[in-house]
Amino acid sequence: MNSNTLTLREIKSGEKCKVEDLLSKGKARNRLLDLGFVKNSIIEVLQKSPSGDPVAYFVKGCVIALRSEDAENILVREI
Amino acid sequence: MGLTRFKLSKSKSKEVNFKNQYKIALAGNPNVGKSTVFNALTGLNQHTGNWPGKTVTNAEGYCRYNDNKYAIIDLPGTYSLLASSTEEEVARDYLKDNTADCVVIVTDATCMLRNLNLVVQILSITNKVIVCVNLLDEAKKKGIVIDLDELSLQLGVPVIGTAARSKKGLDKLLDAIEKICIGERKCHTVKELIQGIKINSEIPQNERDEILTNINKRCERIYNLCVTNTKNDYTLKDRRFDKLFTSKITGIPIMLLMFGVIFWITITGANYPSQWLSWLFEQIKTYLSAFIEYLNAPDWLYGFLIDGVYTTLTWVIAVMLPPMAIFFPLFSILEDSGYLPRIAFNMDNCFKKCNAHGKQSLTMAMGFGCNACGVIGCRIIDSPRERLIAILTNNFVPCNGRLPTLIAIISMFFAASFFGVLQGIVSTVILLAVILLGIFMTLIVSKFLSNTILKGIPSSFILELPPYRRPQILKTIVRSIFDRTLFVLGRAVIVAIPAGALIWILANVHINDITLLKYCTDFFEPFGKMIGLDGVIVMAFILGFPANEIVVPIILMCYMATGVLTDYSSLTELYTLLINNGWTITTAICTMIMCIFHFPCSTTCITIKKETKSFKWTLLSAFIPTAIGVILCLIINMISLLL
Numbered sequence: 159m160n161s162n163t164l165t166l167r168e169i170k171s172g173e174k175c176k177v178e179d180l181l182s183k184g185k186a187r188n189r190l191l192d193l194g195f196v197k198n199s200i201i202e203v204l205q206k207s208p209s210g211d212p213v214a215y216f217v218k219g220c221v222i223a224l225r226s227e228d229a230e231n232i233l234v235r236e237i
Numbered sequence: 238m239g240l241t242r243f244k245l246s247k248s249k250s251k252e253v254n255f256k257n258q259y260k261i262a263l264a265g266n267p268n269v270g271k272s273t274v275f276n277a278l279t280g281l282n283q284h285t286g287n288w289p290g291k292t293v294t295n296a297e298g299y300c301r302y303n304d305n306k307y308a309i310i311d312l313p314g315t316y317s318l319l320a321s322s323t324e325e326e327v328a329r330d331y332l333k334d335n336t337a338d339c340v341v342i343v344t345d346a347t348c349m350l351r352n353l354n355l356v357v358q359i360l361s362i363t364n365k366v367i368v369c370v371n372l373l374d375e376a377k378k379k380g381i382v383i384d385l386d387e388l389s390l391q392l393g394v395p396v397i398g399t400a401a402r403s404k405k406g407l408d409k410l411l412d413a414i415e416k417i418c419i420g421e422r423k424c425h426t427v428k429e430l431i432q433g434i435k436i437n438s439e440i441p442q443n444e445r446d447e448i449l450t451n452i453n454k455r456c457e458r459i460y461n462l463c464v465t466n467t468k469n470d471y472t473l474k475d476r477r478f479d480k481l482f483t484s485k486i487t488g489i490p491i492m493l494l495m496f497g498v499i500f501w502i503t504i505t506g507a508n509y510p511s512q513w514l515s516w517l518f519e520q521i522k523t524y525l526s527a528f529i530e531y532l533n534a535p536d537w538l539y540g541f542l543i544d545g546v547y548t549t550l551t552w553v554i555a556v557m558l559p560p561m562a563i564f565f566p567l568f569s570i571l572e573d574s575g576y577l578p579r580i581a582f583n584m585d586n587c588f589k590k591c592n593a594h595g596k597q598s599l600t601m602a603m604g605f606g607c608n609a610c611g612v613i614g615c616r617i618i619d620s621p622r623e624r625l626i627a628i629l630t631n632n633f634v635p636c637n638g639r640l641p642t643l644i645a646i647i648s649m650f651f652a653a654s655f656f657g658v659l660q661g662i663v664s665t666v667i668l669l670a671v672i673l674l675g676i677f678m679t680l681i682v683s684k685f686l687s688n689t690i691l692k693g694i695p696s697s698f699i700l701e702l703p704p705y706r707r708p709q710i711l712k713t714i715v716r717s718i719f720d721r722t723l724f725v726l727g728r729a730v731i732v733a734i735p736a737g738a739l740i741w742i743l744a745n746v747h748i749n750d751i752t753l754l755k756y757c758t759d760f761f762e763p764f765g766k767m768i769g770l771d772g773v774i775v776m777a778f779i780l781g782f783p784a785n786e787i788v789v790p791i792i793l794m795c796y797m798a799t800g801v802l803t804d805y806s807s808l809t810e811l812y813t814l815l816i817n818n819g820w821t822i823t824t825a826i827c828t829m830i831m832c833i834f835h836f837p838c839s840t841t842c843i844t845i846k847k848e849t850k851s852f853k854w855t856l857l858s859a860f861i862p863t864a865i866g867v868i869l870c871l872i873i874n875m876i877s878l879l880l
């Protein structure tokens with residue numbers, strides 16, 4: 159893990175990043191992989207919900223909403 | 238889960254005018270138009286809507302093409318075959334068993350990159366596959382160009398472009414299906430595409446990761462070869478809408494406003510047809526009466542038929558039908574537009590705080606139509622704990638059978654002193670408040686359950702927000718009136734006839750000069766009075782167990798049977814009848830509370846039993862709302878006595 163690795167939660171709205179690794183396990187991990195959160199895929203942070211959590215992300219041409227707990231488990235690199 | 242109902246080959250030998258019967262399975266990601274394709278092919282009306290997860294059970298239908306007959310199965314949407322959820326497991330097992338003669342993978346042309354993942358996975362277990370690239374009309378609008386021939390070459394199977402909603406490309410699809418089934422077109426397996434992909438649930442995680450990464454790489458290559466985006470900002474419109482509908486400042490107010498408008502249209506719009514229908518039934522009644530008199534029928538028969546059966550029946554139709562017929566289509570339009578998942582997105586944090594699942598708001602939204610549907614819809618929630626919470630609380634949302642009751646009471650007791658536009662607005666605000674109370678209770682009970690008998694931490698919430706689509710307004714209206722509204726009405730009518738008969742008999746059979754009805758209502762009277770109601774209302778709720786639509790007609794019948802016979806053609810007269818029978822504002826409030834918080838109707842109970850496979854949970858699902866209702870009414874009644 160190098161120094162500029164962040165979690166997806168830390169990325170601001172409107173910014174893009176690249177997936178490095180997933181920390182989640184089991185079903186949640188599989189689901190994230192299915193939806194395109196695989197290594198090297200590009201994610202754009204879109205819109206926060208009214209309470210700030212969950213947040214919508216643009217990945218592989220689709221919009222996916224994740225809770226902060228799940229976003230924390232996705233390690234990314236800023237681009 | 239009860240997703241397997243394949244009784245397909247039953248009629249095979251009976252029908253002679255087709256050569257063969259083949260089984261076709263429709264697979265694909267959620268919300269790509271599988272059910273739309275299914276409906277277009279079979280002429281059935283499987284529920285469609287713009288949000289992922291509305292199809293949770295297999296549906297089957299038949300279609301004929303040339304000399305052959307095809308049994309078509311609409312599988313629930315799956316993101317992947319490496320099963321993360323139970324529905325996906327079912328879809329995988331079905332595909333793996335190779336029961337289908339041909340698998341049609343429906344894909345979303347606007348989102349091919351992700352869709353290809355599933356295509357590659359399915360190709361690795363069967364090669365009798367057709368890829369149907371659906372939503373081409375939408376892709377065109379967004380400037381996405383797909384080279385279907387190249388795609389077919391890369392995948393080794395036929396690729397057909399369709400726009401299922403406008404029925405474009407379906408004959409080509411059928412043609413391709415036929416060719417595969419009769420063996421005229423052979424698919425060839427592209428070795429390097431599926432190399433090393435093993436699909437089963439026992440793969441260790443690191444291998445699974447590797448497989449998925451590999452699939453992703455291959456898909457990306459194919460995607461780059463076959464798909465070009467001519468507009469870079471094709472998601473701009475959706476993003477703007479999302480800014481409006483889900484941002485901090487406007488998100489929640491717009492949500493309330495949206496529901497407000499829907500309720501307002503329902504309330505105001507239902508008035509006129511209601512009055513008109515009442516008038517019509519009144520006219521028919523005069524003729525019917527004359528006819529029965531002409532036949533010289535005995536008095537009791539007249540009473541039984543007209544005062545008993547006819548009155549209840551027409552009441553159900555006149556008061557219940559118009560709001561249903563307006564609310565259903567409006568809600569379907571909202572559903573078709575893609576707004577529902579945004580509600581789940583906006584509301585998720587509330588549910589998270591209660592350790593429940595954000596998709597619960599989707600199942601609640603379905604509950605507005607019918608609680609039984611809402612309960613089945615809970616299958617979209619993966620975690621069993623959270624699914625149970627959603628099932629147990631679904632009844633807090635007033636379904637279409639209860640909404641008209643609320644509307645009638647509000648119009649009589651709270652909005653009658655206002656006039657014109659204001660009247661509609663006051664009714665809407667009160668209705669909204671009642672519904673928000675239901676939602677509030679849902680949250681409290683969810684929190685309570687997850688702190689006690691259904692302990693646990695929230696699982697992850699991953700929800701796809703589909704693109705907004707322009708709803709097909711006219712088609713939606715026609716369809717929801719013809720299959721949903723008439724269906725609900727039919728059910729209500731079936732229950733209303735015996736209920737009307739029963740009440741009439743109770744009201745007219747005397748023992749010691751007191752009617753049976755009086756014995757019954759007297760029995761419930763003390764309890765009813767304690768919670769701000771009366772014996773009649775309590776009995777009506779109990780008799781309304783088969784269908785909530787008949788609660789108000791039963792109340793009315795009972796009052797009319799006890800002597801005060803009035804003309805029931807308008808709400809004002811009904812109001813007088815209720816007042817004469819001792820109704821106050823407190824009675825009205827308590828009746829509304831009980832209407833939201835009481836045991837689910839019989840259909841819903843049966844569905845809960847089926848879904849939870851447990852008698853205990855079914856009982857609990859009836860007990861919780863009833864207890865809340867009784868306690869709330871008790872408190873309200875006490876306060877009103879103190880005041």
Ligand SMILES: Nc1nc2c(ncn2[C@@H]2O[C@H](COP(=O)(O)OP(=O)(O)O)[C@@H](O)[C@H]2O)c(=O)[nH]1
Pocket residue numbers: 265266267268269270271272273274284285286287288289290291292314371372373374375399400401402403573706
């Ligand atoms: N514009 C357009 N919309 C479509 C098409 N096919 C389906 N839809 C819409 O896409 C949404 C999802 O369709 P549905 O059949 O319920 O998807 P399923 O989840 O795959 O069964 C619905 O709102 C449909 O009206 C199409 O070819 N063009």
Ligand SMILES: [Mg+2]
Pocket residue numbers: 271272273284285291292
């Ligand atoms: Mg469907």
